[in-house]
């Protein structure tokens with residue numbers, strides 16, 4: 129992850145970790161990028177009732193260079209796959225991916241010639257959200273999970289903890 | 304990297320052993336006569352092998368050599384006046400008992416708005432010998448009806464039928480290096496085996512992930528007709544104002560648009576092929592996911608088509624519930640259109656997005672009350688609706704209806720009179736009535752150009768003839784006209800809803816024809832017969848008489864049509880969806896020429912597309 133990898137381990141970085149992670153977890157900007165039906169629920173999550181702004185994520189960025197989070201909201205067709213791969217590559221690290229809905233997670237009802245059976249075949253996924261489409265609440269819970277994941281990360285090299293999240297780690301908003 | 308589509312043919316998807324003998328069967332010849340058919344037969348005589356009524360639709364079979372002459376006659380004859388070609392589709396009959404007949408047929412739906420007539424023309428394709436194997440071909444109708452261009456490209460792409468004389472015979476949905484034409488019957492459904500094991504050595508995992516196309520970007524060719532003298536820019540498929548994954552190749556002279564070549568198919572999901580592998584009742588769930596902003600209308604359009612093929616009577620209460628749902632869906636869809644349109648045009652109009660989605664959420668709440676889902680509802684089923692409305696629904700809906708007209712006025716107050724808004728919309732995206740008819744536009748795109756046509760009023764279904772409402776039209780033909788038109792449509796929907804909710808009859812919410820519609824859950828506990836019906840419907844489904852049928856409804860975006868070719872079995876032999884967004888989007892090139900690049904954004908919003916329906 130760029131310059132952070134040059135930082136030596138030590139007390140300084142440990143406290144720096146928590147500050148940086150706090151910042152990242154509270155201002156994850158998603159990419160303005162909708163694919164199919166799930167995108168409608170993603171937009172609903174962004175509007176007043178569900179209010180994703182509580183997570184500091186209301187700023188959907190159209191440019192991949194300004195976004196931290198890609199919400200793959202819908203089915204990925206064979207024609208779209210190279211595009212998604214490229215957009216993901218254009219995002220700057222650190223970056224995260226939420227596979228929203230069963231289509232993005234595993235192909236869903238479309239097990240046919242046109243649709244790729246899960247976006248994880250082309251890009252790494254951090255959180256899978258079940259549902260067809262997932263309710264906005266589910267997406268918000270996915271954001272909670274992502275934040276728990278973000279809080280564990282460290283800015284130094286090679287210290288990423290890869291254990292499953294414990295339930296009490298996924299703190300609801302405001303904790 | 305070679306393309307590997309993992310051609311898995313899954314036996315459980317395709318087995319037809321449950322069918323009685325005599326299935327599959329070809330569509331029977333049409334019977335009877337009408338005035339139009341007499342007139343056509345009088346002109347063409349022997350060149351019309353068969354003509355008549357089939358499922359109540361006028362059907363004419365034409366020799367391939369006479370197709371173009373017939374289409375010209377249909378359009379120009381003063382007694383016929385079929386102004387529009389609504390839809391072009393095709394069927395590959397290779398799995399039917401053919402007896403030496405042509406394997407491929409193309410099917411055309413003509414519409415006369417002035418005379419309120421609908422005509423289906425079926426023609427055999429000539430089999431050619433070009434390329435490897437035989438590649439069927441038929442005359443293109445683009446010189447007669449301009450709007451045939453995209454549907455014919457779609458038929459070529461998915462079915463492999465070439466159209467002689469087509470100006471732009473490229474693929475339209477699939478990637479250009481795709482190895483087959485997916486709707487041909489020998490092409491497998493594809494997909495991947497679902498692994499039922501967790502042992503990675505298991506052969507089930509061998510094909511996993513092989514479906515992916517080489518994920519590399521190649522510099523696309525310049526679309527035909529574009530010149531490198533001008534600047535050619537690429538808009539999408541990842542672009543904030545293309546309403547999804549639409550790619551537009553825009554040729555610009557300075558900031559003026561010279562031409563646009565839309566590149567579709569980034570959301571092609573194989574709905575039609577999937578539908579041919581599902582039982583009739585199981586495709587309802589897929590229709591939700593096509594135009595995902597009007598799931599209810601999609602459900603309704605599909606169910607009506609199947610029901611009319613079955614000749615099924617729908618109970619009155621179910622009819623009214625369906626109208627309620629379809630109109631609520633229209634309001635919801637228009638609200639979303641309004642929100643995104645204003646956001647696109649202004650770039651900052653977030654407040655209207657928030658207000659309009661606030662009302663939309665209330666509609667989604669009502670949907671949730673009725674069926675538990677917000678977006679992909681699958682509430683309207685073959686034979687009626689899934690379950691009865693809960694008690695609180697009517698009161699809640701009435702409350703919403705009290706609120707809604709005032710809210711629409713609020714939106715209007717925000718934008719309608721605003722000078723900037725008018726500046727951006729008036730005179731932009733103009734389409735004349737003749738062009739709209741020639742291009743086969745439907746819905747607000749057609750009414751916005753002054754053609755007074757609404758399927759709900761002119762070819763009523765689901766009991767729409769019992770409601771009083773107006774069909775607004777605008778003569779201006781520009782984005783501003785379509786904007787005010789859609790606002791007015793919302794008001795009219797509220798009006799229909801008020802009448803429907805006041806006259807909601809009691810009674811059955813689903814047909815009690817047990818051969819088609821499931822028995823109510825409570826009956827299963829007490830009646831053995833109900834259990835048998837339930838089992839039969841769930842395992843085998845119901846059979847539909849051999850034949851074909853096209854039926855269109857007025858969805859929020861235009862005419863949503865379903866074409867089904869049945870071979871007598873429990874699955875559609877061929878299922879085609881005529882999505883209004885697809886045909887309306889064809890106008891983008893025409894209406895944007897000579898305008899500014901920023902107007903393209905306005906035009907996309909004004910056409911109101913949903914990519915799930917464009918690409919299907």
Ligand code: SF4
Nearest residue numbers: 165202229231260261
């Ligand atoms: S998961 Fe369901 S709602 Fe989401 S894109 Fe797929 S089909 Fe649509």
